[in-house]
Amino acid sequence: MSMRFKLLGFLCTCHVLAVDNTMESYVGYKVYRFTPSTEDHIKLLRELQDAGIDFWTGPSPPGRTSDAMFSPEQQVDLLNKALSSGMKNEVYISDVQDLLDVEKVRTVQAPGEIDWYYYYKLDDLYAHVERLAVENPYVEVIKYGQSYESRDLKVVKISKFCETGETKPIIFIEGSTHAREWISSAVATYIINELLCGTLQERMDQFDFYIVPVGNPDGYVYSHTRSRMWRKTRSINKGSRCVGTDPNRNWNYQWMTGGSSDDPCTDIYAGPEAFSEVEIRSLAEFYQTIGNNVSFVLTLHIYGQKIVFPLGYTRDHIPDYDRYVRLA
Numbered sequence: 001m002s003m004r005f006k007l008l009g010f011l012c013t014c015h016v017l018a019v020d021n022t023m024e025s026y027v028g029y030k031v032y033r034f035t036p037s038t039e040d041h042i043k044l045l046r047e048l049q050d051a052g053i054d055f056w057t058g059p060s061p062p063g064r065t066s067d068a069m070f071s072p073e074q075q076v077d078l079l080n081k082a083l084s085s086g087m088k089n090e091v092y093i094s095d096v097q098d099l100l101d102v103e104k105v106r107t108v109q110a111p112g113e114i115d116w117y118y119y120y121k122l123d124d125l126y127a128h129v130e131r132l133a134v135e136n137p138y139v140e141v142i143k144y145g146q147s148y149e150s151r152d153l154k155v156v157k158i159s160k161f162c163e164t165g166e167t168k169p170i171i172f173i174e175g176s177t178h179a180r181e182w183i184s185s186a187v188a189t190y191i192i193n194e195l196l197c198g199t200l201q202e203r204m205d206q207f208d209f210y211i212v213p214v215g216n217p218d219g220y221v222y223s224h225t226r227s228r229m230w231r232k233t234r235s236i237n238k239g240s241r242c243v244g245t246d247p248n249r250n251w252n253y254q255w256m257t258g259g260s261s262d263d264p265c266t267d268i269y270a271g272p273e274a275f276s277e278v279e280i281r282s283l284a285e286f287y288q289t290i291g292n293n294v295s296f297v298l299t300l301h302i303y304g305q306k307i308v309f310p311l312g313y314t315r316d317h318i319p320d321y322d323r324y325v326r327l328a
């Protein structure tokens, strides 16, 4: 008996050290793919989400798939609840850590140089866009604020001077508002590259572009240094041990409605109030300065082969619904 207690004590010490110094492990985490067929199934999926299950996609309407990640502890009660509901399911990823182990993050070979075969850390992405601004007369990096942890919030403005002096409509693109969605930053920087020296160069004659490579830098850094699956901001929540707000749920329009939670421990926590997060507040304030001229806004997320468009809080259609579907 006393041997056992000693061993536990030893393990605990290790755990505390591990939390402070290394990436969180996802050994034994599984992703299940569910296909709900009834409203009861969807209700159950929503309950699982409220109980802290991390939905990579969904909960989706009947007939569409929802991918949900279960920690080893959650595989005991919550998973059994889902599996015994009669809902169609399959093990989609049998061990999340196996996938994380093959993911490639690279440190830049030369300052400001990146490619699109690897993921890069925040400093490397920022150095890259700053270098573009130095080298290219059409590029300007604008700081529109500072994050909760005092990192710069940056937007890359790409605007080709035109001889007539007429102003162009604006396309606004944002990557990595959800911290862990690294490939969205890769896509944002890829679009910048295509605009400046690739297949999109002619688009600069039609539009000005404002591209935010990393909308949630604190979370992005945290997902590189501590917890790969981190999604939210890193702001402290008063009265809770759980950190962060879902930046995508923190906008003021229909705040805390459909698909949001008031529980700080969930990944879809909408914050104590709309615009509580400085990252979102700053972006909204910046957006006000260009909003009248913006003709298209695209926020990049993973995952799912989807174009998601308004309205998000209700199944009612917007007046332009058919146009959006055609565009998608």
Ligand SMILES: *[C@@H]1O[C@H](CO)[C@@H](O)[C@H](O)[C@H]1NC(C)=O
Residues within 6 Å of the ligand: 167, 168, 289, 290, 292, 293
């Ligand atoms: C928006 O358009 C107006 C009128 O064409 C122009 O004066 C202004 O400079 C434009 N602002 C931006 C940020 O492009």
